[in-house]
Amino acid sequence: MKRRIARGFTLIELLVVIAIIAVLIALLLPAVQAAREAARRAQCVNNLKQLALAAMNYESSNGVFPSHSMQGPTYGAADPRVFSWGAPLLQYAEQGTLFNALNFNLEPVGTGIGGAANSTVSTTKVNMLLCPSDSSAQPLLAWSGSIYYGTTNYVGNLGGPGVLQAATGTIIPTKSWMTAAYTSGSFGPVTIGSITDGTSNTALFSERLVGINSAVTPSSNQARRAVFLAPSGVGVTGNVNDATTFYQACRNIPGTTAAQSTTAPGQMWLGTFSIWQVVNGYNHFGTPNQLNCSNPSDPGLATDGSVSAYVGLAGSAPPSSNHSGGVNVSFADGSVRFVKDAVSTQAWWALGTRNGGEVVSSDSY
DSSP states (O other), X not given: OOOOOOOOOOHHHHHHHHHHHHHHHHHHHHHHHHHHHHHHHHHHHHHHHHHHHHHHHHHHHHSSOOOSBOOOOOTTOSSOOEEBTHHHHGGGTTOHHHHHTOOTTSOSSSSSHHHHHTHHHHTOOOGGGOOTTOTTOOOEEOTTSSOEEOOOSEEEEOOSSOTTTOOXXXXXXXXXXXXXXXXXXXXXXXXXXXXXXXXXXXXEEEEOOOOOSSOOOTTXXXXXXXXXXXXSOOOOSOOHHHHHHHXXXXXXXXXXXXXXXXXXXXXXXXXXXTTOHXXXXXXXXXXXXXXXXXXXTOGGGGTOTTHHHHOOTTSBOOOOOSSTTEEEEEETTSOEEEEETTOOHHHHHHHHOSSSOOOOOGGGO
C-alpha cells in the first residue's frame, strides 16, 4: 500500500499568504478607523443637540438663555468662582439628581466650604459634556490637591470680535460679575427676541479640546489644548481694524513660545469666572482649530493675573476638535452643523453675533 505524503506550505507560499493578509489589513484598517470616528462624531453631534435643546427648554421656562457665569452671592471672595451655564442646564438634560445635589448658596469649586460641599457634583464626569473623539482629555487636579474636577468639551458662544465692548453671543456673562476693567458693554442673559440675526444663523455651543497639563508650544500637535499670549497688543475697541490686527498676531505666534496655560481649556464644567473665556466659553474671533490667544492689551490683565492664562474677554478662544477639518456647532434653533476650518473670517464672525445684521449663506461655511 502506497503511503500518501502530506504536503505543507512552502516558505514562498507562506510569505505570499502573509503579504496578502497584510495588504487586506492595510486596506481595511483605515475604513474601520473612519467608521469609528464617524460614530464618535455622531455622538458628539448628539451631545451638542441635547445641550441646545436643554438651553431652549431653559429659555422657554425662564425667558432667557443660561448665562456663561451665573449671578449669585459673592461667597466672601474678591473674585469668586461662580456657577457656569452647565449647572442650570442639568435639570433640563435629564440630570436632575446632580442638579438637586448642588448648593447654589455656596461657591461651586475651590478650597472653601462651598468647594467641599459641592465636590460630589464638581468631580462628576457628565457624559453629555464629553466628546468621545477627545480621548486625550485629562481631569484637572482641584485646588485642594486631592480631587479631580469633571471636564467639559463643550463651550458656550460669547460672541464675535469686540466681545469686550459687547458680548454679542448667546451664552454670555452677567454684567454684575464683570471686574472693574470691564465696565463697558452689554452683557447677559440673552432673550430669544434679541437674536435678530435669526436663530438658525446664531451659534449657541461648540466644542473644545481639554488641556493636558504638560509643556506645549505653538508648533506642538497639542497646541490647541493650551493658551498663548500674543506677541503684540492691539486696541480692544472692537473695530474691524483692531480685530484684524489681533487676529493676525495670534496666527503669527513664534513656534517656540511657551504656553501661558495648558490646563485652562475645558478644565471644569461646573464652575467658572466671568473672564474665564477658555474654560466654559469660546468666541468667534479666530476660526476653528486656531490657537487660544490672550490679548496683551486686555484691561483685565491689570486687575486679574489669571486673565492671560484663561483668555480674557478681549482675547481669541476659538473652538477646537479632533474631527477632521472642522468643529461641530449647535445653533439657537436646535440644529447642529459642521463648520470647516477653512470658513471665511467674515462668515465665522457673523455666526457668532446674535444681532449684527450680517447676511450669512449656508454655503459660506
